[in-house]
Amino acid sequence: MPELSPIAERAAAPAVLPVITAGGLRWRPATIDDAPLVNALNNAMAAADEAPYRETEEETREELGATWRDLEHDSLLGFDDDGVLRASALVIAFPGDTTTVRAIAFGGVHPERRGEGIGREVFAWQVARARQILAASGKDLPGRIAAYAEDDDPQSRHRMYLHAGFEPRRYFSDLKRPLTGDAPPIPEVALTGSLRLVPFSEEVDDATRLAHNDAFRDHWGSEPQTIEQWQNGRSEFAAEWSFVVVDDAPDVAALLADEATDASTRAALEAGDPLVVAYSLNSRFTADFEVRGYTFGYTDLLGTRRAYRGRKAAVAALAASMRAFADSGMDAAVLDVDTENPSGAHGLYASLGYTMEHGSRMYSIEL
Structure with a gap:
């Protein structure tokens, strides 16, 4: 492995996270009690994208409630004026990483609110937060910021990742x-x-x-x-x-x-x-x-x-x-x-x- 500079340097973490203004949503961190709302949003997105899966509320609760999860800093939920959840952002890190320290972005925008630029700003927030997580990890290892997409997902998602400087790195069947x-x-x-x-x-x-x-x-x-x-x-x-x-x-x-x-x-x-x-x-x-x-x-x-x-x-x-x-x-x-x-x-x-x-x-x- 080539000699690497400290992860704090390579991550180039911003001091302040970008503010999400698109769509006029109100943002706050998620809590474990938000599992029903996040679950409904995840399944609405999966249905619109014709994904081959759905998620149970208990699965969502487990994801949000992992003992090492820092929801206060690593998550955001965006609500409209009627209090309906319209977008979510979660950045996940893993305590066991020993060869590559990783931060992975999950979330998205409700199908009824797509096309307003919310997704791009949400993803920019996730990438910035991922850089902060990697920089603060103290693990001077190779670093990775990642996101996943189904091959059949809307092309706008694939283009968003590419526009943000991501490259398709691995394929799954x-x-x-x-x-x-x-x-x-x-x-x-x-x-x-x-x-x-x-x-x-x-x-x-x-x-x-x-x-x-x-x-x-x-x-x-x-x-x-x-x-x-x-x-x-x-x-x-x-x-x-x-x-x-x-x-x-x-x-x-x-x-x-x-x-x-x-x-x-x-x-x-x-x-x-x-x-x-x-x-x-x-x-x-x-x-x-x-x-x-x-x-x-x-x-x-x-x-x-x-x-x-x-x-x-x-x-x-x-x-x-x-x-x-x-x-x-x-x-x-x-x-x-x-x-x-x-x-x-x-x-x-x-x-x-x-x-x-x-x-x-x-x-x-x-x-």
Whole structure:
């Protein structure tokens, strides 16, 4: 990595945030009690943009209520003269970032108030606030200000990001695998040695977090998750659809001798904790069923520890998840993947019958 100047210099944070004047809205920070209003706004925007998802009020509440969230400084809500929420802005940072410190912009403008310049001013505020967050992080790492868009979003959103100096940096594919009708059979995957497939449970929760942090260390844009991050946002999580693979007799000495074994995993091995080597964690997004026109189980996270790649552990976990979806009467299995995933995930998913339904992209400014 080239030597970087301090993040406080690179972020070029403004001393004062820009004032949003377009649309004549009244602005204030969000609170957790605003979850119903923000949820209604988010879903109105998603419906207008024909996005393939909707959000439950509990999901919104979890997003606003994350323990590390600073709503007073990192959010704004814009109300019209009748007290109706018409626009929102939220900038999210992550306490676990260790290789790239990130600030991500979320929000938007109600469809009935678009075209008044509100969105551009809101985004300018978000970018300025993101620069302040990065500058104050004290983490002299590469920095990233990011925003996401569906490929089918209004072109005005894509143009706004480009005009603000953002570049499309990463592309994602939303994949679907039918489970009914003439869908191919779900594969039977035999595990070898001391590997064992088990249902997800609280007993393996943190061991799964450590496995995930290891599995994604070589994935672009991924950062280690703290316990607080890991356990946030589980309102739609379906533990009964989720599975992990454990190694009942790991070669502890070899893993401890491996320089690639991270400090947290070392501590867990020395303590004799379970070693999760692969996982498939899934959610039930019932609010999306009507929008998509079918029921499905969604795989949020799938991965394998780097030392265990090539042993089909993650495939076994995913196959068990698909079987659980089917047993629950779901029509399909769905997941999202980075198009440049370094582990060959696209080929794996294609071999299992997944095909692309939607696309999205991440825009960013890299500092």
